[in-house]
Amino acid sequence: MKKEPEVKDAQRFAESWARWHAERERALAAPHGFLAITSLRWLSPEPTRFEDAPGTWSNTAEGPAVELAADEELTVDGATLRGRHVFTGLAERAGVFATYGDRAVEIARRGGEVILRPRDPGHRLRTAHAETPAYAPDPRWVLPGRYLPFKAPRAVTVGSVAEGLEHVYEAPGQVEFAWAGTTHRLTAFPGGHGGLLILFTDATSGVTTYAANRSLSVERPGEQGLVTLDFNRAVNLPCAYTDFATCPLPPAENRLPVAVEAGEKLPRERGGAA
Template sequence: MMLSHGSLAWTVVEREGKYAIRFRDFEHPFVKSFGPLPYFYIDPSLRVQATLRRYAEPRTVSVDTVIEGLGYHPESPGVVEFEIEGKTYSLEAYSSGEQLFYVFGDQTNRDATYGAGRFLYSTLPGEDGLTVLDFNKSYSPPCAFNDYSTCPVATPRNRLPIRIEAGEKFDMSFHYSPEH
């Protein structure tokens, strides 16, 4: 539910039975000066076919968030396996309506992308179990831009030991804090 008045908007959010109000001012100077986000160049080799390896039964997984004590508990149908440069990797997928959702980390989190990981969606696999992971569409979670979001962070299971130089980069100048 959202309530708005002029440039102001209030949204009620619920996380694990706890409620909060998300307030936005679309005319705030920081919002108005927000420029284009930095991205890696598109890399066709980082648009990869992936195979969903389903668990016998979907599992509820426990994922930490940037807010200590507040978890995220998505349902996972299984892991997707894919190859990059001849090596096989996998990510645990989370159910998200008509898509699969991934919170992943990689070696760029140290110097080029948001440290807690990035988000990515893929289509649900067909009968053959195949889907496509297009890392060029990976993006920073909302918590990369402010201190007031409740984003899930990449689990150790979903941290890749390689650099995924595709998708959105991170620049601290885009992060809002009350000092702005």
Template sequence: MSTTDDARQAWKEWRERRHEKVSAPYGPLALTATHWLADHPDGRLPGIPGHWTPAPSGGAVLLTAAEEDGLRLDGEPRPLAGQALLGADGTPATARVALGDRRLLVMRREGLWAVRDFDPRSAGRRAFAGIDAFGYDARWVREGRFRPYDRGTRTVAVENADGKERGLSVAGELSFTLGGESHVLQAGAEGDGSLWVVFADATSGVSSYRFRFLYPSAPDGEGRVVVDFNRALLPPCAFADHFICPFPPAGNGLPVAVEAGERFALTR
């Protein structure tokens, strides 16, 4: 089998894993609501029992519930009757509070607390029929180079999917060539050293979603990194309206049509 065939097979397997992750019981399709506590000063969240307020210390959420509310904490068989301090959860599947099959994930963004409602029986999950993607093409695998900023990460203001402007952390510039032309994208850095890019291109909003994410592996000691647009991802907000995905920062719009990677979420 040739190197290209190996890469194509690896891409197919990656696509299968991606489909499984998106369609999982508590994947992005299961998100039905995001409730910001600041929007509900009385502590009552739509469709969710209990009383949810920021704790006086500011470092947690104070949940007050009665047994008849049916909120279970930390997998306990009996519903919570009293109060609990909740920090930010990691993933929906490990969220501390459950309501039947639903998982109520506590999150914190820019100093504000919110509760996300993940329901494995959501309409979005029931309607999901897969992810449409461009076919694999080795021409979209490019060697790039990452140059971190001299003074560490920067924060740039970008619009988010909910219409609000927020800060996006970027750690440096990722450069590569396409069609003989040089391009540079601002990239963030994950905890393991891998990169994260929000970008748009000439297909965005036409033959693919309005913007996409890319997660190149960590650069080597000389800053070299493989940029594989075949693995460009749809952002979470392409699957559920309640995500607040960041739009691409200024300069992260490529003038070429990147006909690679995921295009749209399909429904039945």
């Protein structure tokens, strides 16, 4: 009987993780999610038409532009676009979605370049997607940590899975935690809702998990910088599923020498096992 509270806690922990994992899968398989991308196009000043997107596209001094034929149109935020349209003010790592029928086109800026990514809900990568394998949730991988802010944010340049592309992030600080008697520090980037985002690899990378990277979201630091790192919720980036991604690589100091046997594993699309 003394073990009953622990059993119940473990069950609640597993159920909470399962709900989170199911929501992750729903978002991943969204009609215009990353699994729906059919190509990755790098726009140049030369007007070019692509077989999987309406219009003729170019990257102009004003911004990315599209010239739509008389029988073509796009919709952006409820507004219908016809003829020529320039997407002005497109910031780094920002993007715009234009829809037509049940399909969409993403116009985005990555590493100073402008990309076009058409998305089709009927793309086979999406329709044939199998649930992402993951380690069984384990409370031992919920670790206390401490946020160590820099005196001022530091510009950190990291590579990309896209050859020749680099990303620059403003890192506000590092997160320190201990595992198996060893202290580790990971550079953190800004995350959602005032939290942090950590890109990392570990000894499982390229074995049971995706070789290039995984990411971990950390909630806003509490008093004295206290944070919680739940590696059970370490996730794949889009590049783990599709070649049409520009995901950043972790900074060198975020390559952990330990095996983080928690979180999402190598997707089946990349040869991962159930």
